[in-house]
Amino acid sequence: MTKGNNYEISSALLLRVVAAAFLLQTAFLARAVYAAAPIPVVFDTDITGDVDDVLALAMLHALADREECSIEAVTISKIHRLAAPFVDAVNTFYGRPDIPIGVAQDAQKRDSKYLSLVEIRDGAHFRYPHDLLSSDAAPDAVSVLRRTLAAAEDRSVVIVQVGLAANLADLLESAPDDISALNGQELVRRKVHFASVMAGAFSPVRGNSHYLEANVRNGVAAMRQFAERWPNETPIVWSDFLIGVAAPYPRESIARDFQYRRRHIVREAYLLHSGPKHDRPTWDLTSVLYAVRPDENYFDLSPRGRVAVDHDGFTRFTPGVLGRDRYLKMDRRQAVRVVATQRTLVSQPPRRP
Numbered sequence: 146m147t148k149g150n151n152y153e154i155s156s157a158l159l160l161r162v163v164a165a166a167f168l169l170q171t172a173f174l175a176r177a178v179y180a181a182a183p184i185p186v187v188f189d190t191d192i193t194g195d196v197d198d199v200l201a202l203a204m205l206h207a208l209a210d211r212e213e214c215s216i217e218a219v220t221i222s223k224i225h226r227l228a229a230p231f232v233d234a235v236n237t238f239y240g241r242p243d244i245p246i247g248v249a250q251d252a253q254k255r256d257s258k259y260l261s262l263v264e265i266r267d268g269a270h271f272r273y274p275h276d277l278l279s280s281d282a283a284p285d286a287v288s289v290l291r292r293t294l295a296a297a298e299d300r301s302v303v304i305v306q307v308g309l310a311a312n313l314a315d316l317l318e319s320a321p322d323d324i325s326a327l328n329g330q331e332l333v334r335r336k337v338h339f340a341s342v343m344a345g346a347f348s349p350v351r352g353n354s355h356y357l358e359a360n361v362r363n364g365v366a367a368m369r370q371f372a373e374r375w376p377n378e379t380p381i382v383w384s385d386f387l388i389g390v391a392a393p394y395p396r397e398s399i400a401r402d403f404q405y406r407r408r409h410i411v412r413e414a415y416l417l418h419s420g421p422k423h424d425r426p427t428w429d430l431t432s433v434l435y436a437v438r439p440d441e442n443y444f445d446l447s448p449r450g451r452v453a454v455d456h457d458g459f460t461r462f463t464p465g466v467l468g469r470d471r472y473l474k475m476d477r478r479q480a481v482r483v484v485a486t487q488r489t490l491v492s493q494p495p496r497r498p
């Protein structure tokens with residue numbers, strides 16, 4: 146009897162010890178997960194023509210709401226009077242009205258099907274409130290980039306470039322000034338963790354092995370300069386044309402997921418651009434997803450190598466073990482997960498209404 150009791154006591158004790166260890170481990174893991182500092186992100190976008198930039202910016206806000214990233218600045222790489230006000234309106238919609246916004250000084254001008262949403266008034270007020278009323282009132286992108294990088298921790302910033310390379314090319318050319326004693330290349334080398342870039346085509350597109358992707362074709366000189374002058378020590382991960390095409394945004398999401406607000410700037414922009422019967426490729430979203438969650442295996446990475454941009458805008462990848470560049474790869478199973486994750490994030494209601 147006594148032995149039996151001892152045995153029962155010790156097995157009960159053992160159970161409690163195991164349970165306590167399990168709880169401790171869980172607490173430790175939870176702490177490890179939640180203690181990860183938000184990744185500081187700069188979003189460089191040509192938000193004007195296509196609507197994937199709008200979805201990508203919404204997704205960044207959702208990730209910021211989850212404290213996975215912080216949006217340090219948004220810089221715009223095309224010229225349009227309403228591009229900066231539109232970004233300000235999206236930022237305000239998601240409760241972050243004071244994110245620095247910079248605009249390109251010299252880049253392609255582009256019409257837009259959706260930027261005029263920011264000028265709509267319902268009664269006396271803007272439907273989508275914002276206080277930056279014209280891109281002309283925004284500071285130039287290079288000074289915003291330099292200020293953001295100068296203030297950042299070393300090797301911390303992830304730059305997401307999902308348009309022309311106009312701003313990053315100009316940043317790399319920039320000289321020391323009263324913002325920083327470092328030139329543009331030195332600032333990138335010191336402060337940037339890596340760049341996540343939507344551009345190029347690294348495998349044949351519909352049988353065309355010399356496909357000229359739009360973010361390169363519409364600003365070849367800038368993309369050449371970016372690819373040539375970006376520091377060798379700072380990785381670039383490229384999401385090429387085919388990745389976004391293989392993970393289209395589901396139209397059902399536009400129909401159903403945004404009804405938590407009667408007026409939703411993302412839904413309205415999508416409908417103005419693509420209509421209700423189109424699954425838009427998610428080019429820019431894939432670069433955001435990789436930038437903030439690089440270790441989640443949404444994608445595979447190519448071997449290391451070097452991307453060069455030809456004079457006609459063709460992106461040429463040459464493998465090399467010490468190379469700075471890699472590009473995203475995605476199989477069909479990964480694509481299913483990417484589509485679902487992007488949908489969840491883009492349609493996530495703002496935490497700060």
Ligand SMILES: [Ca+2]
Pocket residue numbers: 190191192195197198307308429
């Ligand atoms: Ca874009």
